[in-house]
Amino acid sequence: xxxxxxxxxxxxxxxxxxxxxxxxxxxxxxxxxxxxxxxxxxxxxxxxxxxxxxxxxxxxxxxxxxxxxxxxxxxxxxxxxxxxxxxxxxxxxxxxxxxxxxxxxxxxxxxxxxxxxxxxxxxxxxxxxxxxxxxxxxxxxxxxxxxxxxxxxxxxxxxxxxxxxxxxxxxxxxxxxxxxxxxxxxxxxxxxxxxxxxxxxxxxxxxxxxx
Numbered sequence: 754x755x756x757x758x759x760x761x762x763x764x765x766x767x768x769x770x771x772x773x774x775x776x777x778x779x780x781x782x783x784x785x786x787x788x789x790x791x792x793x794x795x796x797x798x799x800x801x802x803x804x805x806x807x808x809x810x811x812x813x814x815x816x817x818x819x820x821x822x823x824x825x826x827x828x829x830x831x832x833x834x835x836x837x838x839x840x841x842x843x844x845x846x847x848x849x850x851x852x853x854x855x856x857x858x859x860x861x862x863x864x865x866x867x868x869x870x871x872x873x874x875x876x877x878x879x880x881x882x883x884x885x886x887x888x889x890x891x892x893x894x895x896x897x898x899x900x901x902x903x904x905x906x907x908x909x910x911x912x913x914x915x916x917x918x919x920x921x922x923x924x925x926x927x928x929x930x931x932x933x934x935x936x937x938x939x940x941x942x943x944x945x946x947x948x949x950x951x952x953x954x955x956x957x958x959x960x961x962x963x964x
Contacts, residue, residue: 760802763798763802764802764803764812765816766792766794767788767792767794767798767799767802767803767809767812768812768813768815768816769792769816770788770791770792771783771788771791771809771812771813771872772813772816772817772868772869772872773791773868773872774787774788774791775813775868775871775872775875775876776867776868776869776871776872776875779875780875780876780878780879783806783809783810785797785799785800785803785809786799788809807883807885810876810879813872813876814873814876817869817872817873817876820866820869821869824858824861824862824866825858841906842906842907842908843903843906843907843908845960847907848907848956848959848960848963849956851903851959852952852955852956852959853948853952853956855923855951855955856948856949856951856952856954856955857948859923859926859927859930859951859955860942860943860947860948860951862927863927863930863931863942863943863947864942864943864947865943867931867942870927870931871931874928874931900912900915900916900917900919900920901913901915901916902916903916904916904919904959904962904963907959907962907963908963909962909963915962918962919958919959919962922958923955926951926954926955930942930951
């Protein structure tokens with residue numbers, strides 16, 4: 754957050770506090786007053802910067818997207834829109850490396866980034882009951898935005914459709930490991946065994962989509 758100043762920095766602090774509240778208590782626990790308290794700010798600070806509940810959730814979603822992009826950059830995965838022309842073809846070895854990189858990110862989102870993952874799912878569930886939020890959350894994960902281009906380079910027969918399938922798979926895998934049956938049998942997040950298991954799951958999907 755060192756590069757942020759003024760209003761942008763304050764909104765990021767408030768959004769981080771909101772993310773922590775969403776992870777702990779779900780959407781019902783997200784109020785302007787609660788965010789003030791969690792952020793250690795004077796009463797009324799959140800409402801001064803983010804007047805409505807929708808504005809608060811929008812700030813959370815934007816913050817989540819920014820942090821996701823930072824994670825992808827740390828793992829040297831694409832973080833911007835696909836180029837006009839496809840890059841060089843991906844080999845089977847490239848796919849294995851890509852699977853390992855994605856698995857590392859997923860494992861991070863299940864361990865150190867667990868609060869962010871919980872907050873994102875809370876926002877997605879809120880959008881089911883509040884249609885006006887669906888356009889805000891339509892971006893899904895940053896990985897989904899890159900899947901089409903990567904699958905095209907890997908020789909997938911229908912990269913547009915399969916890119917959406919890939920994004921859905923990643924979301925489902927995260928959700929399953931976070932709260933579903935898979936969380937009971939999978940290795941603990943943040944361990945080498947977890948990353949190995951996630952790598953195998955992602956690699957199997959990439960191979961299936963590009964065969």
